[in-house]
Amino acid sequence: MDIATFSVQLLNAVQHGLVLFLVASGLTLVFGILGVINLAHGAFYMLGAYLAYWIAGYTGSFALALVGGVAIAFLLGLVLEEAFVKRLIGRDHLAQVLLSYGLILVIDEVRQILFGKDVHSVAPPAWLQGSIELTDVLSYPVYRLALCIACLVLAGIIFFIIQKTRLGMILRAGAENRDMTRALGISFDRVNRYVFAGGIALAALGGILVAPISTVFPGMGDSMLILSFVVVVLGGIGSVAGAAFGALLIGLTDTFGKVFFPQVSSILVYLLMVIILLWRPNGLLGRAS
Amino acid sequence: MADIVLSARHLTKRFGGLVAVSDVSIDVHRDEIHAVIGPNGAGKSTLVNLLSGEITPGEGSVHLAGKDMTARSPDQRARAGLGRSYQKTTIFPDVSVFANARLAAQARSPKALRFFGDAGRDPVINAQAAAALSEAGIAAHADTPARHLSHGGQRQLEIAMVLATTPSILLLDEPLAGMGPAEAQDMIALVSRLRNGRGILLVEHDMDAVFALADRLTVMADGHVIATGTPAQVRADPAVRVAYLGEDCL
Amino acid sequence: MTPPRALTRSLLAALLMAALLLPMIAPTYYLQFFAKAMLLAIVAASLNLVVGFGGMVSLCHGAFFGLAGYVLALASPSSSGASLWTSLPLALLVVAIAAALVGALALRTRGIYFIMATLAFGEMFFYFFHDTRVANGSDGIYIYFEPEIVIAGWRLVDLGNKTSFYYVALASLLLAIIVISTLVRSPFGAALMAARDNEQRARSLGFPVFRIRLTAFVLAAVLAGIAGYFSASQFGFVAPQTLGWHVSATLLIMVVLGGMKSVLGPVFGAFVLLGLEEILKSNIEHWKLIEGVIVIALVFMLPGGLQHLAQLAFSDRRAPAGQPGSGASRAGRQHHG
Numbered sequence: 001m002d003i004a005t006f007s008v009q010l011l012n013a014v015q016h017g018l019v020l021f022l023v024a025s026g027l028t029l030v031f032g033i034l035g036v037i038n039l040a041h042g043a044f045y046m047l048g049a050y051l052a053y054w055i056a057g058y059t060g061s062f063a064l065a066l067v068g069g070v071a072i073a074f075l076l077g078l079v080l081e082e083a084f085v086k087r088l089i090g091r092d093h094l095a096q097v098l099l100s101y102g103l104i105l106v107i108d109e110v111r112q113i114l115f116g117k118d119v120h121s122v123a124p125p126a127w128l129q130g131s132i133e134l135t136d137v138l139s140y141p142v143y144r145l146a147l148c149i150a151c152l153v154l155a156g157i158i159f160f161i162i163q164k165t166r167l168g169m170i171l172r173a174g175a176e177n178r179d180m181t182r183a184l185g186i187s188f189d190r191v192n193r194y195v196f197a198g199g200i201a202l203a204a205l206g207g208i209l210v211a212p213i214s215t216v217f218p219g220m221g222d223s224m225l226i227l228s229f230v231v232v233v234l235g236g237i238g239s240v241a242g243a244a245f246g247a248l249l250i251g252l253t254d255t256f257g258k259v260f261f262p263q264v265s266s267i268l269v270y271l272l273m274v275i276i277l278l279w280r281p282n283g284l285l286g287r288a289s
Numbered sequence: 290m291a292d293i294v295l296s297a298r299h300l301t302k303r304f305g306g307l308v309a310v311s312d313v314s315i316d317v318h319r320d321e322i323h324a325v326i327g328p329n330g331a332g333k334s335t336l337v338n339l340l341s342g343e344i345t346p347g348e349g350s351v352h353l354a355g356k357d358m359t360a361r362s363p364d365q366r367a368r369a370g371l372g373r374s375y376q377k378t379t380i381f382p383d384v385s386v387f388a389n390a391r392l393a394a395q396a397r398s399p400k401a402l403r404f405f406g407d408a409g410r411d412p413v414i415n416a417q418a419a420a421a422l423s424e425a426g427i428a429a430h431a432d433t434p435a436r437h438l439s440h441g442g443q444r445q446l447e448i449a450m451v452l453a454t455t456p457s458i459l460l461l462d463e464p465l466a467g468m469g470p471a472e473a474q475d476m477i478a479l480v481s482r483l484r485n486g487r488g489i490l491l492v493e494h495d496m497d498a499v500f501a502l503a504d505r506l507t508v509m510a511d512g513h514v515i516a517t518g519t520p521a522q523v524r525a526d527p528a529v530r531v532a533y534l535g536e537d538c539l
Numbered sequence: 540m541t542p543p544r545a546l547t548r549s550l551l552a553a554l555l556m557a558a559l560l561l562p563m564i565a566p567t568y569y570l571q572f573f574a575k576a577m578l579l580a581i582v583a584a585s586l587n588l589v590v591g592f593g594g595m596v597s598l599c600h601g602a603f604f605g606l607a608g609y610v611l612a613l614a615s616p617s618s619s620g621a622s623l624w625t626s627l628p629l630a631l632l633v634v635a636i637a638a639a640l641v642g643a644l645a646l647r648t649r650g651i652y653f654i655m656a657t658l659a660f661g662e663m664f665f666y667f668f669h670d671t672r673v674a675n676g677s678d679g680i681y682i683y684f685e686p687e688i689v690i691a692g693w694r695l696v697d698l699g700n701k702t703s704f705y706y707v708a709l710a711s712l713l714l715a716i717i718v719i720s721t722l723v724r725s726p727f728g729a730a731l732m733a734a735r736d737n738e739q740r741a742r743s744l745g746f747p748v749f750r751i752r753l754t755a756f757v758l759a760a761v762l763a764g765i766a767g768y769f770s771a772s773q774f775g776f777v778a779p780q781t782l783g784w785h786v787s788a789t790l791l792i793m794v795v796l797g798g799m800k801s802v803l804g805p806v807f808g809a810f811v812l813l814g815l816e817e818i819l820k821s822n823i824e825h826w827k828l829i830e831g832v833i834v835i836a837l838v839f840m841l842p843g844g845l846q847h848l849a850q851l852a853f854s855d856r857r858a859p860a861g862q863p864g865s866g867a868s869r870a871g872r873q874h875h876g
Binding site for chain 3: 033035037039084087088091092093094095097098101102103104105106107108109110113160203226229230232233237263264265266268270273274276277281282283
Binding site: 341343362363364365367368370372373375379380381383384392393395396397398400401402404405406407408409411450454 | 721727743
């Protein structure tokens with residue numbers, strides 16, 4: 001493998017990891033703050049991609065698809081939190097697993113009714129089409145580069161919110177010790193609602209951003225869900241920094257695994273998880289239970 | 290000495306930068322109550338957890354009846370004869386008082402994990418459970434669901450469960466916590482009876498109880514042992530007076 | 540508040556009689572359906588050993604079910620059936636080893652971590668069979684001949700015969716129910732439930748919690764493996780989907796639908812869910828939407844499952860008071876309430 005090919009794969013790995021981080025950070029925040037396990041997270045990722053296909057198809061504008069898709073997902077998150085999730089907080093994990101699995105069935109079937117089960121593609125915005133020539137035979141799509149940059153900016157915003165704002169302070173305190181924060185008089189009902197909706201919006205955002213470079217298809221949420229779970233297990237529940245670390249690790253393993261060991265690449269990810277679980281059962285940056 | 294049932298040497302435990310327990314050595318003999326006292330944050334709870342195996346020490350060793358148990362898990366230590374109660378009542382609230390004691394007796398039975406036979410019908414285990422309930426003074430409540438017991442009753446049940454495992458050493462972490470005066474008197478009488486044939490390490494805040502019960506005392510402050518001796522020796526120790534007891538306590 | 544014991548017993552006896560006589564009246568299609576349902580009922584009941592009695596929410600139980608089928612497929616010669624005497628033990632051995640490895644790792648974690656770790660490990664099996672050519676990748680693999688049950692040249696049972704197969708499935712289900720009931724009543728079961736109800740207390744009493752849980756996890760996987768083996772034989776085909784996490788999630792629905800507090804709850808849960816799917820499928824195009832809504836409704840309106848509903852139906856009739864303090868088998872019934 002020459003340097004150019006290696007660089008391309010490295011960029012792919014980083015881009016894969018960054019998208020994974022967006023999706024997984026939503027998952028880990030919902031775990032950390034609400035203490036709720038959401039198996040439907042991947043379904044919202046898939047839904048985001050389909051919304052992008054739908055809105056972009058109607059309006060011709062990827063930007064509108066981006067804004068509209070995220071907004072719809074966020075509103076949906078608010079509604080679901082109010083209707084269901086709120087009543088699950090404090091109940092056993094099994095109830096949460098079942099509720100979110102029920103949501104997956106419903107979301108999948110609604111998607112089937114609205115969009116069918118065909119595979120679709122979404123065009124990137126016109127100004128991000130085309131490729132950059134790396135060598136005579138190698139080029140890199142502009143959209144992928146833009147995607148990397150967008151993800152980095154979003155990651156920066158997430159970290160800024162968590163480290164520097166009052167909301168972030170509450171989030172960190174909440175992930176650390178929910179009862180304590182409640183005792184300090186911080187209303188968790190509102191925080192919970194926005195965190196859940198925000199988490200879902202992040203999943204959908206991941207799906208929308210990925211739509212132009214991957215195909216939009218029914219099963220896309222499943223693999224993303226599992227990978228996000230692995231990221232959260234690696235990084236530690238509730239730790240956004242852990243999610244970033246885990247996501248990049250998985251992005252690299254997955255991408256280079258596919259290059260070097262195409263047959264067993266998807267197993268490599270789990271082997272990595274096995275090793276980390278043996279070493280640190282609570283994840284790389286997780287707190288001891 | 291042959292009758293040392295528990296012996297800890299140079300135990301040290303750090304949590305991040307904080308040294309919770311520093312170079313603590315402590316012995317418990319058969320037929321004695323060895324009380325550990327000290328202000329909040331002195332490291333008493335950490336010490337109990339180090340002895341029971343729920344926390345592994347950074348340095349030091351724990352021996353039970355002469356056997357090195359430092360690297361052993363809490364359940365291995367329990368099977369080696371160590372029984373403990375918790376500061377916060379730790380029982381099985383949804384089953385009867387008798388079932389709680391029966392589970393405890395089962396844990397030490399050679400049939401503890403048998404795949405067949407009715408768990409509730411082993412005569413040896415049931416007799417052991419009944420004896421433990423009698424010794425702890427709650428045999429009358431055997432059929433009551435544990436969650437319906439009074440706070441004091443639940444504390445007694447926890448002692449009964451520990452007794453049902455036929456321990457040679459008891460770690461009692463604040464057995465009087467949250468009790469009213471009458472309940473406390475009963476518990477003091479109970480703990481006092483328990484020392485026969487066993488060694489007891491008692492952590493307790495109630496100074497009247499401690500001085501009524503203890504054969505020996507260890508005083509901790511900031512993770513260190515600052516004094517050890519008979520109650521009279523500790524009472525007279527100037528360092529203890531300054532660091533912990535305060536003049537008004539005595 | 541449970542139904543009177545005598546009534547329950549006679550109901551179960553009647554059900555057993557009906558199950559034994561069913562092949563005389565039911566068309567083949569229904570025999571096949573009931574055989575399939577009985578096998579899945581084994582898997583659900585074994586999962587309940589882990590989830591209900593052990594308190595561990597596992598999302599990889601379907602992987603053990605599917606893995607046993609894959610072992611049968613790979614052990615079957617292309618021109619004849621595999622011998623059951625070698626292929627079934629082999630399948631169960633492979634499943635036991637897989638479960639011991641997964642369990643040993645996943646049980647280092649607790650709560651949400653355990654759920655996620657089991658989900659991920661289950662998917663590892665999915666991707667192993669999906670991405671490699673070991674067993675024909677994502678296309679799946681056919682089992683052209685049923686396993687042979689032959690003693691000294693004499694064929695004991697023909698698994699290809701629908702009626703025979705039905706009875707094999709029924710016998711397996713009864714065996715699984717007996718095994719699980721015995722376990723739950725045994726000292727081991729009491730220890731397993733003690734670890735579920737208060738892990739710290741169980742451990743400080745001297746119960747080796749990790750070993751107990753791992754044993755339950757492996758035993759449950761082996762029971763699921765029996766069902767998976769016969770299920771693969773019934774359909775003559777295994778594909779990666781057989782061990783995907785959707786199977787595991789569906790099994791969890793069966794468990795909760797039937798009720799986790801008893802051994803038989805998940806068995807009924809399996810029958811009800813599969814029956815419901817059967818009816819919905821043939822009448823409604825978007826039946827999964829309905830199923831999803833039912834699952835959500837189950838969580839909020841019937842968290843105790845159908846068993847709870849049965850108890851409510853009898854709530855005006857006083858059950859004879861259970862023997863007080865009759866051990867921890869009562870712990871399971873009273874937990875989660």
